[in-house]
Amino acid sequence: MSAWEKMAADNKEQKPGAKPVAKKEPPQAEVVAPKVATSGGLNPFASLLKEQQLLQGAKNKTHRFVGIWGEDGTAKSGIVMDAFRNDPNKDEDAVLYALDFDMGSSMLASAIHPDENIISWNPWAMGTTDRTAYDYNATHSRVMTIMKFINAQVKEGNPVWGVLISGVDSWLEICTNNMRIVDLGLAADGIEAADGQGAAKVDSQSSWAIRNTRFHQLTQLSRDLVRLGVSVYWETHVKMTGNFYGPESGRKAAPDWEKKTTNYIPNIIRMEAVEVMDESGNVACTNYVARFVKCKTNPSLQDQERIVFTTKAGEEPTWVGLPELYTEL
Secondary structure, three states: OOHHHHHHHHHHOOOOOOOOOOOOOOOOOOOOOOOOOOOOOOOOOHHHHHHHHHHHHHOOOOOOEEEEEEOOOOOHHHHHHHHHHHOOOOOOOOEEEEEEOOOHHHHHHHHHOOOOOEEEEOOOOEOOOOOOOEOHHHHHHHHHHHHHHHHHHHHOOOOEEEEEEEOHHHHHHHHHHHHHHHHOOOOOOHHHHOOOOOOOOOOOHHHHHHHHHHHHHHHHHHHHHHHOOOEEEEEEOEEEEEOOOOOHHHEEEEEOOOOOHHHOOOEEEEEEEEEEEOOOOOEEEEEEEEEEEEEOOOHHHOOOEEEEEEEOOOOOOEEOOOOHHHHOO
């Protein structure tokens, strides 16, 4: 039976004089196409394609992750800033970021490189009481935030030539204090966290692993930048290792960072001031020497030395720099 025939039959059953009423068909459900989750428009892999473009661009740059250590005033930060100034391949708008724990980078940039595009961050977070100057937990968070900010700058296409971490030994101190204050609850602040100041000595290997994990969060963020073609330089001071109460021959100089760090950094340079004597036994000049103690990216530089700076009493100093930082590494 058609729809009209059905309506006519129904109308016959109604009372005389009543108006015919057409029955409504049940509404049809609207068919809606399922939505497909996408990223960056119609292409669900747009973010990965953008990342691929960044990685392809990074192939044209040498992946530099360099540790530099030595006594204070041996041109550790100087060779990095000089490389930034003289690298002919850098973008004209490129910047060098510095996380300046010891204030050495900012003073050097102000005195020697004032016109360069060097941005020096103060990584320290001030304390909220008069007892300690700094908040170690907030400082750790601030360092992580700055490194993530730099990473975001690179991914957005802003030219970043390099990152200089000045005073990595201070970063080690921050991680050690946070292990005692935050993770183990052995101290209320940095004063109590110091050895011999009321905090229990940490003797558990697993507890020291917490400190190492905190320290190497900076390592991982540095590696992420290196993958994107950013040069990363860690600068640290010297510590003496061995028997402190024995003969001097039992002690040796080492970089003051977490002991496993050398496993993660492919290139390590030691800076040293070497006095040159004349025939009378007087100091004729002082050479500031860079020695490639580890060089995985260019084995021909392994154990090689370069004079980067020379001073003589009563004469103008001679600056050479270390061009290998932007030509051969």
